[in-house]
Amino acid sequence: MFEASTLDKIINETIAHIGKSQEQIYDFAETARVEYRHVKNELQEVQKQVSRLIERVDNLAAREKKARYHLMEVSRNFNRYTEEDIKRAYEQAQKLQLELNTLRGQEELLRYKRDNLERNLRRIQNMLEKAESMMSHLGVVLNYLSKHMENISTKIEEIHQIHQLGISIIKAQEEERKRVAREIHDGPAQLLANIVMRAEYILKLMEVEPHSVKKELVGLQELVRQSLQDVRKIIFDLRPMVLDDLGLVPALNRYVEDYRKQYQINAEFVFFGTQKRLPPATEVALFRVIQEALNNVRRHARAKQVLVKMEQLHNKINVLIKDDGKGFDPKTIEENKDRECYGLINMRERIQILRGELKINSAPGKGTVISFTVPV
Ligand SMILES: Nc1ncnc2c1ncn2[C@@H]1O[C@H](COP(=O)(O)OP(=O)(O)OP(=O)(O)O)[C@@H](O)[C@H]1O
Ligand SMILES: [Mg+2]
Incomplete structure (x- = not known):
């Protein structure tokens, strides 16, 4: 070429x-x-x-x-x-x-x-x-x-990168849609189908065994509650409304708390500096990067502890996500051009778009530290 x-x-x-x-x-x-x-x-x-x-x-x-x-x-x-x-x-x-x-x-x-x-x-x-x-x-x-x-080559290279960035953003969005579809299909859709069947069963039961209807209804109620929870979770993952209403720090507080409860990982969120609202796109991007890092910890790290530390200064934001899990070799993962996973790529790209810098510090057996700085 x-x-x-x-x-x-x-x-x-x-x-x-x-x-x-x-x-x-x-x-x-x-x-x-x-x-x-x-x-x-x-x-x-x-x-x-x-x-x-x-x-x-x-x-x-x-x-x-x-x-x-x-x-x-x-x-x-x-x-x-x-x-x-x-x-x-x-x-x-x-x-x-x-x-x-x-x-x-x-x-x-x-x-x-x-x-x-x-x-x-x-x-x-x-x-x-x-x-x-x-x-x-x-x-x-x-x-x-x-x-x-x-430096025309640098300029061409930049244009090329922007083009690539556009493509991977589209890819990432498509991946996200696939994920949401799968989540709805595996979660609420299945549960709703279940609920319909259970309701039909209860209708028949009412004629033959009216006294056991109450117990069945309680079971049904539990199913409905679970579906509601699933739907809420999907909605939250799609776009945490607290993020729009209250900002990054409250949204992260809530997210980490839910995470701790749900996955039995001792997750902690600490914040330093002064809370100030940022442009919505920046808030969402930062939230997503932290969310993806925590998802990776949950799915790959087998960690007992994870710490999310955020520091908001007048001109920049520093974030660090540190787990005590099994770690990995970032080089082998990032140098594999044919990989089908987009988590780390998306994180890097989101930070790049914000003109920040992301570092991955990890090694097998040594846990993982993801850190980034974004000018604001
Ligand atoms: N905190 C971590 N601890 C251990 N391994 C990790 C961690 N974060 C990432 N990895 C490793 O890096 C790989 C790449 O992560 P990445 O987020 O890019 O993809 P994925 O999570 O496998 O897939 P996707 O995010 O696209 O659903 C993971 O498969 C995992 O092996
Ligand atoms: Mg991932």
Whole structure:
């Protein structure tokens, strides 16, 4: 299966890669900046050279023009000039023309160089802008990844846990309904069926043996009383009304007292601190956890004594349920993922929902202590 921690790894690696890319782009931009300065200096130099050269070309062109003019002058009036004069004028014009051509060639070359440098400069500028925008984009991504994706596996894990919690709450409710149905079926329903039969029997008895009816009626009354008690117990288990009317401490007082009488276990409830009503959901949850712990003591511990100690402080409640029974190994039980019993799981989950913490301290032969703290 895809592990949430793998996602963390991927994100961390991505962050590292982006960080590295950012560094590379930064290096690249640095190099480009140096190059830009180089090219710009060179361009300025070339621009100066070009303007100097243009000046020289202009100068030379004027001189050349003059020489040409002079040569024309000399050639046209050759009878007024010596051979030597004509030759010198010709050579001078030719020399200047040659110089001018060379200089023009140089100018063309320099202009070409300058245009190239200008193009280069624009290209580097472009690259620099792109690198900068890439850096800022990567910065945004990096920021997003490190701020919002941090510990994503923990978040996914939390969502998963909440989902699981929802499922087990539904399961627990279904289990509870099954239990209530079974209790009604085995208890009051059976007794009522019995009562109907007994009543029919008494009706017949009235005709044949009226004097024994009274005894039978007493028996019937006992059956009805027992049914009533059963029904009351089921109602109490479903939702102790004292809990709503008087609060947690009186409800626990009564529950532990009934428990002691009913199961011959020396159960004791002690309370410290100040009694203050809590939100109904908290009261019910705390009651249920203690109830389940006491049920376990009754069903599994074979204990002689059990103590329920509750301490209510201004910001939290501490509870401890301690029995001197046979104890068990909580690790083996809790690590068994396929177990079909929900008592301990429900206790843990109810406390978790209240943002509290539950500890099970037990070992075979050492009795059991269940303790929890819930902030209020
Ligand atoms: N106080 C205790 N003393 C001895 N053993 C206990 C005690 N509490 C729990 N156990 C052991 O832990 C097991 C798990 O308890 P848990 O309440 O989760 O399930 P259960 O009581 O067997 O079934 P369920 O509560 O779902 O009806 C029990 O079967 C029992 O072996
Ligand atoms: Mg149980």
